[in-house]
Amino acid sequence: MGKSLIIELLAGSADDCLAARRVGADRVELNSGLSVGGLTPTVGTTRLAKEKGGLPVMAMLRPRAGGFCYSPLERETMALDGRELVEAGADGLVFGILRSDGSVDELACSALMAAVPCREWVFHRAFDLVPEPFEALETLIALGFRRVLTKGQANSFEEGEALLLELREKAAGRIEILVPGVRPHNVRRIVRTDGFDQIHLGRFAERVDPSNSARPEIYFGAATKGREHLYEALDEGYARSLRELALAGC
Numbered sequence: 047m048g049k050s051l052i053i054e055l056l057a058g059s060a061d062d063c064l065a066a067r068r069v070g071a072d073r074v075e076l077n078s079g080l081s082v083g084g085l086t087p088t089v090g091t092t093r094l095a096k097e098k099g100g101l102p103v104m105a106m107l108r109p110r111a112g113g114f115c116y117s118p119l120e121r122e123t124m125a126l127d128g129r130e131l132v133e134a135g136a137d138g139l140v141f142g143i144l145r146s147d148g149s150v151d152e153l154a155c156s157a158l159m160a161a162v163p164c165r166e167w168v169f170h171r172a173f174d175l176v177p178e179p180f181e182a183l184e185t186l187i188a189l190g191f192r193r194v195l196t197k198g199q200a201n202s203f204e205e206g207e208a209l210l211l212e213l214r215e216k217a218a219g220r221i222e223i224l225v226p227g228v229r230p231h232n233v234r235r236i237v238r239t240d241g242f243d244q245i246h247l248g249r250f251a252e253r254v255d256p257s258n259s260a261r262p263e264i265y266f267g268a269a270t271k272g273r274e275h276l277y278e279a280l281d282e283g284y285a286r287s288l289r290e291l292a293l294a295g296c
Contacts, residue, residue, distance in 0.1 A: 050243060051237060051243055051244075051245070051292060051293060051296050052072045052073070052243060052244045052245075053070075053071050053072050053245055053247070053289055053292060054071065054072065054073050054074065054075055054104070054224065054244065054245070054246045054247070055069065055071040055073075055074050055075075055246075055247060055248050055280065055285055056074070056075050056077070056080070056084075056246065056247065056248030056280075057074040057075065057076050057077070057095065057248070057280060058076075058077055058078065058080045058250070058278065058279075058280070059091060059095075059279070060091050060094035060095045060098055060099065061279060061280075062074070062279060062280040063076065063094075063095040063098070063099030063101065063103070064098055064099050065279070065280045065282045065285070066099065066101060066280065066285070067099050067100055067101055068282065069282055069285045069286045069289055070286070070289055071101060071285070071289070072101070072102070073101050073102035073103070073104060073137075074095065074099065074101050074102070074103055074104065075104045075105075075106065075140060075168075075246065076091065076092060076095050076103050076104065076105050076106065076136075077106040077108075078091070078106075079111065080250065080278065081278075082111035082112075083108075083111060083171075084106045084108060084170075085106065085108050085109070085110070085111065086105070086106055086107055086108055086109060086124075086127050086131075087105055087106060087131070089130050089131065089133075089134045090134075092105050092131050092134040092135060092136050093134040093135055095135075096134070096135030096136070096137075097135065102137040102138070103135065103136050103137050103138075104136070104137065104138040104139070104140050104166070104168055105131040105136035105138070105139055105140065106139075106140045106141070106170070107124045107127060107128050107131070107139050107140060107141035107158075108124075108141065108170075109123045109124055109127070113144070114142050114143055114144040114172040114175070115143075115144050115145060115146050115151075116143055116154070121143070121154055121157070121158060124141065124158055125158055125161040125162055128141075128158065128161070128162035128164065129161075129162050129163075132162060132163060132164055136164075137165055137166060138164060138165060138166030138167065138168055138192070139162065139164050139166075139167060139168070140168040140169075140170050140195070141155075141158065141167075141168075141169070141170065142155075142169050142170045142171070142172025142173065143155050143158070143172075144172055144175060144176070147177065148175045148176055148177050149176055149177060149178070149182065150169075150173075150176060150182045150185045150186065152185050152188075152189060155169075155189055156189055159189065159190065166192045166193075167189075167190060167191045167192055168191065168192060168193050168194070168195060168224070169186050169191045169193075169194045169195070170194075170195045171195050171196060171197065171226070173186075173194050173195070173196045173199075174196055174197055174198075174199045174200070174206075175199075176199075179199060179209065179213065180212075180213070180216055183213060183216055183217060183221065186221060187217070187220045187221050191221060192221070192222060193221060193222030193223065193224050193244070194213075194221060194222070194223060194224065195224045195226060195246060196210065196213065196223065196224075196225075196226075197210075197225075197226055197227045198210035198213065202227050203225065203226075203227035203228070203229075203232050203236060204232065206227070207240070210223065210225060210240075210242070211240060214242070222244055223242065223244065224244045224245070224246050225242045225244065225245050225246065226245075226246040226247070228245045228246070228247040228288065228292070229288075230287070230288060230291060233245070233288060233291045233292045233295060234291065234292075234294070234295035236292075236295075237292050237295040237296060238295040238296070245292060247285065247288055248280060248285065249280075249281045249284045249285070250278035250279060250280060250281055251278065251279060251280075251281040251284075252276050252277070252278055253276070253277050253278065253279050254275055254276060255275055255276070255277055256275065257275075258274050258275050259275070262274075262275070
């Protein structure tokens with residue numbers, strides 16, 4: 047193998063983190079609420095993810111779905127959650143705070159980072175909403191973020207590829223670029239042709255919980271009506287095959 051490649055798997059539970067270790071991931075990004083883009087995981091999940099999974103755990107700090115411009119109480123919630131997640135074993139925290147115009151709220155980010163002792167800070171895909179990406183990149187570097195997760199302000203790697211390459215050039219080693227949108231058809235291009243050395247991936251498969259089989263007509267939320275017996279877990283086979291493709295491309 048040529049260069050070193052870091053593979054980060056998306057996880058929504060401690061069980062997913064165990065699967066990530068079996069697959070051979072290098073680290074995990076731990077969330078709850080994956081159906082809405084990821085929310086803050088519980089302290090218990092984080093503790094078990096670290097103790098049982100054994101991989102570096104990057105824990106999401108996102109108090110709600112629906113954008114990234116937070117109220118003072120939401121930012122206070124993020125600080126309290128962040129301290130507890132680090133105490134539970136999180137190796138790093140993943141977050142993003144924006145102003146109402148979509149620009150990085152550097153004062154709010156700085157205040158959160160000062161309030162929580164943490165080894166690694168990661169700015170998540172809120173970056174893909176900022177109006178001036180190169181200016182935002184400099185802001186994140188100045189704030190001390192270790193890396194940024196971005197699709198190049200697009201919904202797919204192919205659409206954002208040109209900007210991703212520009213961002214890496216501008217970063218010049220001062221901040222790491224973590225690339226999502228990895229699929230079997232593009233993983234070798236991402237790793238071999240473009241030379242990105244950190245990728246973020248994860249696909250989830252439906253699992254059946256049979257506990258509502260006696261009363262299938264009962265539901266607990268409008269969004270889950272008719273689907274109360276289903277939940278999602280990391281698709282371990284898919285993740286393993288994509289990892290093998292990625293390493294073959296190194």
